[in-house]
Amino acid sequence: MSVAETDAAAPATRDEPAGRPGAKPGGRPSGKWAGFRKRRLITPLALLALWQVTAQTGVLDPEKLPPPTDVLAAGRRLAADGALGGYLVDSLQRAVIGLLIGGLLALALGTVAGLLRIGDDLVDPTVQMARMLPHLGLVPLLIIWLGIGESTKITLVALGAFFPIYLNTYAGIRDIDERLVEAARTCGLTALERIRHVVLPGALPSVFIGLRLAFAAGWLSLVVGEQVNGQGGLGFMMMEAREFSQTDVVVLGLVVYAALGLLSDLVLRTAERRLLGWRRGLQAT
Template structure:
């Protein structure tokens, strides 16, 4: 047997074959944009054919032209910056409070007894239904918009932080205690990794609720922001600008969710979950 014949089976054995049913990420990523492109194409075609009247729903090309016009004169960027500022501040306040109170209620029995009951009661109230009361408490200025975003972000973060901590297997904590880990070390090496999946889910839900709250808040006596831009366009029957604002909200939500999913994949690289076949 020649050396070439000996090396050939070894080379074949050294090749790693992907498991059956697995797909390369790049080979399937393009398929995720097929449905959106198809919807846009059908939308444009229906508008050009007169099925969708422009006063009811503008064509995608008209919406794109409106966005280009508003971006060129700086109007779109000004409103977008104001909306992003409100969203960041509200998410930071609501998310920070939810994380802190959820950790206290999840880690401490006294915190569970004192914090969780009133939070669960308040959770049953629709936070967007609190607008009349918030108008009395904080007025109609910027605090109203930020408060709505904070309320929308608070409950998903709190509930998922609390649930993530309580669903950790107690035997893992006992094993860490037996190995001599201190309380801070157990918190960092056992509790935090175990609660991270639920926490990331809470963040994704909080971002979605925060954007929804911002849409409502910016339509209540606002002077800037995407919601104000949409309300002003409605007064002048500018359907293309209204649709533009909705699409920007959707893109902001999609981009924030994509960023969280990327961060989740990096932070939870050790986890092996079920993958779609």
């Protein structure tokens, strides 16, 4: 039998898509993987149900920790009169401005310190000393310097975001295998091309870790900043509710902060998957 006849006699098969077992074309999981991500909802939903039951049965004092249904009702009430939307916009503006200022400054200084010896000598010692200071402990000094306006709140967010991004950018650059840089130089790449094709891709995983930590620290700093003689914002809403013993509104503020943190982390993880699609790490089994 000839080779052509052998090929014709062989049963036709389709190549299995690369990726996880049971994946459909286009990367959409099927079989056991279809329900895998849904399991991530089990624990949060179980905790919500436990919270609701214990609050309704009196195990938890509703005056101190109201059930989720009361918190949801408070959210609907504040959303209906437009108050919640206004507070949310104020907080988002402060967070975005602070994260941009702190993040861009951290990326610039981390890159300079990581790539240049003189930058390492001039920048890194000062940053390492400054990061030992608890930035939330600087609130009284910032109030003296900047007053109790927007500048203090934005500065707190910027400080919270700065150090995680700087440290991870610096570490990401320094952890790149020097042999890769030498190979790129041997291949004739210029300094800018080496940064673009070797340094930047190699440092991006660490930079994304720093970004995720920075967003978490930024939201934490915003909570503190808005509760210091603030006007507007979710923190101000919570402090005002505390004065009138509106525990449901206080808990609502915490829930909104948590939702914003989760949403920002989801956005970063999506961007990381798209930009670092070339990376192949360990998959959970």
